[in-house]
Amino acid sequence: MTIKDISAQIFKKQSFLCIGLDVDLDKIPKHLLQEEDPIFAFNQAIIDATHDLCVAFKPNTAFYEAHGVKGWMALEKTITYLNEKYPNHFTIADAKRGDIGNTSERYAKAFFDTLGFHSVTVAPYMGADSVEPFLTFDGKYAILLALTSNQGAFDFQTKSVDDEALFLKVIKTSKQWKNSDRLMYVVGATKTEQLGQIRSMLPDSFLLVPGIGAQGGDLEAVCREAMTPNVGLLVNSSRDILYASSEGDFAKAARRQAQVIQEQMAQFLMGKTGN
Amino acid sequence: MTIKDISAQIFKKQSFLCIGLDVDLDKIPKHLLQEEDPIFAFNQAIIDATHDLCVAFKPNTAFYEAHGVKGWMALEKTITYLNEKYPNHFTIADAKRGDIGNTSERYAKAFFDTLGFHSVTVAPYMGADSVEPFLTFDGKYAILLALTSNQGAFDFQTKSVDDEALFLKVIKTSKQWKNSDRLMYVVGATKTEQLGQIRSMLPDSFLLVPGIGAQGGDLEAVCREAMTPNVGLLVNSSRDILYASSEGDFAKAARRQAQVIQEQMAQFLMGKTGN
Numbered sequence: 001m002t003i004k005d006i007s008a009q010i011f012k013k014q015s016f017l018c019i020g021l022d023v024d025l026d027k028i029p030k031h032l033l034q035e036e037d038p039i040f041a042f043n044q045a046i047i048d049a050t051h052d053l054c055v056a057f058k059p060n061t062a063f064y065e066a067h068g069v070k071g072w073m074a075l076e077k078t079i080t081y082l083n084e085k086y087p088n089h090f091t092i093a094d095a096k097r098g099d100i101g102n103t104s105e106r107y108a109k110a111f112f113d114t115l116g117f118h119s120v121t122v123a124p125y126m127g128a129d130s131v132e133p134f135l136t137f138d139g140k141y142a143i144l145l146a147l148t149s150n151q152g153a154f155d156f157q158t159k160s161v162d163d164e165a166l167f168l169k170v171i172k173t174s175k176q177w178k179n180s181d182r183l184m185y186v187v188g189a190t191k192t193e194q195l196g197q198i199r200s201m202l203p204d205s206f207l208l209v210p211g212i213g214a215q216g217g218d219l220e221a222v223c224r225e226a227m228t229p230n231v232g233l234l235v236n237s238s239r240d241i242l243y244a245s246s247e248g249d250f251a252k253a254a255r256r257q258a259q260v261i262q263e264q265m266a267q268f269l270m271g272k273t274g275n
Numbered sequence: 276m277t278i279k280d281i282s283a284q285i286f287k288k289q290s291f292l293c294i295g296l297d298v299d300l301d302k303i304p305k306h307l308l309q310e311e312d313p314i315f316a317f318n319q320a321i322i323d324a325t326h327d328l329c330v331a332f333k334p335n336t337a338f339y340e341a342h343g344v345k346g347w348m349a350l351e352k353t354i355t356y357l358n359e360k361y362p363n364h365f366t367i368a369d370a371k372r373g374d375i376g377n378t379s380e381r382y383a384k385a386f387f388d389t390l391g392f393h394s395v396t397v398a399p400y401m402g403a404d405s406v407e408p409f410l411t412f413d414g415k416y417a418i419l420l421a422l423t424s425n426q427g428a429f430d431f432q433t434k435s436v437d438d439e440a441l442f443l444k445v446i447k448t449s450k451q452w453k454n455s456d457r458l459m460y461v462v463g464a465t466k467t468e469q470l471g472q473i474r475s476m477l478p479d480s481f482l483l484v485p486g487i488g489a490q491g492g493d494l495e496a497v498c499r500e501a502m503t504p505n506v507g508l509l510v511n512s513s514r515d516i517l518y519a520s521s522e523g524d525f526a527k528a529a530r531r532q533a534q535v536i537q538e539q540m541a542q543f544l545m546g547k548t549g550n
Contacts, residue, residue: 022378060381065386066385067385067389068347068385068389068390069351072344096398097337099337100424100427101425103297103337106335106337106340106341110343111340114341114342114343123398124400124431125420125423125432126427126428127425127426130425131427145400145401148400148401150375151403151404152375152402155399155402156400156402156436157402159437160437161436161441162434166431169431169434170431173430
């Protein structure tokens, strides 16, 4: 998938919504627990109900791994379902991987080849050779953690390194890496003060922005600070959509919630047509 | 498992060797590829051949995930085999995980509860709330990336933050986290210049030291700089042991290589009995 493909979908659907498939068996409707694979049954219903309102789906691997082999099977079924039924959606494995070079190669193989995701989130702490193996696949992307949405972001990411914040150092350094045009960046919606500065360093990159809704981020501020002529944003919502209802109407309720966000997004897209 | 249990095993076996189970199907003996689960068959043979020479086993999750569901099944079988047959060995899921709090909780559940590892490696970039969920389990440990063995460690980890290197900032900050006595740290054997400084900041912590052998680290220097009265070291070797032979004698060859390292370790342990 190319960046242009993603932008085209955004303008077509008037949405830059990414739906996070973070499935919590304690929160899904009770009747689904009788299904052979409750996680996949839930995902399938959510995907079918919301696909026309979003451009990306993002399963977080932690919620699958918590269930061991069964969880990994649900993850595999989910990405296969997406690739077969909704091939125009951008898929993100939110896995936050990263290791020495020969090991990151295996993670890249796992998420791009074996599972078939378009992208994977990657942690920067181990530097160039831990990230570059993710950048060698045509049409695939690594989404690098820059400034995350949680409180712990202030422990290291905002600390000053050589007179600039670590997250800016990470961004600047990563732009020198091989195939850095295949990098996108995670920037939390709760960090609007820094979003403008990040955008000025990354005028052409897509930003994956988690943290609206349950975590308190503000869509208007995100758009004001970081939207480009080609949009350049994938804004994620998980819990607000997935658990809009815990009853039999959960898929409809999820659709309603996704639609609320999509309609807000359409407002911010007004007048834009892309370059 | 307690720190004392690990130290007791080290003195009993005269070894602080950790064997990294990074199984590469291109490198294992060809006849194993006919097994129903070649990865597990290989691990079982390596574990049985080397268990008395090492105190820990460390599968790296990337090598399992690369094979999707089958790989995850092999990982589950491997840790179950270890826990049932060799319950005195310390087990490390080398997974380098870390996410926002509610998500790290899932990873902790995945590796400690669902799979049953004693410890998991964790990346520090996302700060306190991304690591603390791993520290709430009695007898379980998070092994925090401090200074890694790869070249990319120089991209960020050694950069100066508030007049000290980032890896030192990570260590200092992490000591303030809740249940920080359940932290161990990853320090590459290739970074002997910094090992002494790290040890002085962490007089009582176990360090997991990868990078001897294929990556060029030196066991003697590691022991000189970082061994404590209770040893405080788990030194990892993967490729040199696993792929000592690619023929039918691979398990015997792995044992011979593990024994070479164990005998070196016994020399460095001479005269020590622990506190």
